[in-house]
Amino acid sequence: MDNQSTKMYLQIVRELRLLIQSENIKPGGKLPSERELVERLKVGRSTVREALRSLELLGLIETKRGEGTFLTDYRNHKLVEILSTFILQDIKTINDVHLTRQTLEKEAIRIVSASPNLMDLPVWESLLIKLEEDGTVQREDIIREILIVSNNRLSLKMWFLLKQYGEEPYQGFTNEDEITYLIQLLQAVMDGEIEQAVEAYNAWTNLLTKGRENV
Amino acid sequence: MDNQSTKMYLQIVRELRLLIQSENIKPGGKLPSERELVERLKVGRSTVREALRSLELLGLIETKRGEGTFLTDYRNHKLVEILSTFILQDIKTINDVHLTRQTLEKEAIRIVSASPNLMDLPVWESLLIKLEEDGTVQREDIIREILIVSNNRLSLKMWFLLKQYGEEPYQGFTNEDEITYLIQLLQAVMDGEIEQAVEAYNAWTNLLTKGRENV
């Protein structure tokens, strides 16, 4: 039918973009059904599906069996996820994963301790109290909170991924030193002492690294 | 057949990843034909194609009618095109991309300037000379070299991706200040002055950020 050198499914991707624009479909909104697209675009269903599957893997749309196809919130795109699984295949050293994760964590710490309105958040105080009183706070909770507050969704997403690939870097506490360092970290964050916070973080991760080596 | 909750085509994406790994297919190498995949994976051809089309849109594979399907290196432009038309309007997202990329860059700078054997590498001297004499060195060359030397392949690959995704943050030089900052950066690296290097980097990126806003 349309034997242009341009592949049909790419054409459909373009058409879909225009359709979304002209019909003003917003994130969360519903796209026309596959069968309707077949009629409107005059193409086969399998071709339509190739386009839709592509956009789904890109995280631009979401499909629910029995319901329909929906435009997603772009912020949650799983682009990084897919690419990571392809890229991580030939990364031999799990060490890179840890180091990269730590890079993201350190930067988040710097951002938070450098911003007066972030370091004054009540969450740090409450984490600190929990840390000192009981052991209900997990190591991961603290770092995660810092990442979230630093307000970079992409970094946060990557962090989750790296955490997953890096085989449970965080669990329960194993010794008193850890708690000491974490308290130092939190206090430095609250005081806006950037380098001090990073230093406490480094001391803490050194501890963990040693722990991993001993296993 | 396989009515798991996981969608079949995603399963195939995973299988393909394993297949590429186990058969050691390198960029430019040929993948099994669609019909062969149908037999090996025991699925319908349309399902196989959905998986392949997705990976193609991601730029991970390339198909040539009459020839076959090939693994690409991750340099493909389609990814950038598609995503930019769909997502790039989202300021917050693109900003996250830039910030995350800068996070990786800063950490690489810190690592290199903190390591005596890395900061003594002759490459810095030669980059510096080129920078001062002629304009043959691209901004990107310097940063890339630092990333490479810092020796974290995962970070490096993520950096490549973010760079593509963030639409050419680096190009030719636009003004003298840039060169000044880059010279400062390189010299600080060679001197092992970590914070000084980071400072020069920050000054430089501020320049670029302003440049972006003015467009």
Next chain:
DNA sequence: TCACATTGAGTGGTCAGACCACTTTGTAAA
């Protein structure tokens, strides 16, 4: 009237088979 079960329409998920367009390769003819 209300609560609950049933059913049917709509939708995505998958498969099989059929052509088409193109490339490569082998083979037969000049």
Next chain:
DNA sequence: TTTACAAAGTGGTCTGACCACTCAATGTGA
């Protein structure tokens, strides 16, 4: 040997058929 052409292999597309799931309209019984 060289050339021309046919065959095989590959991706591109379409059609039609089921299946699995969701949801709302419908019907039924209390």
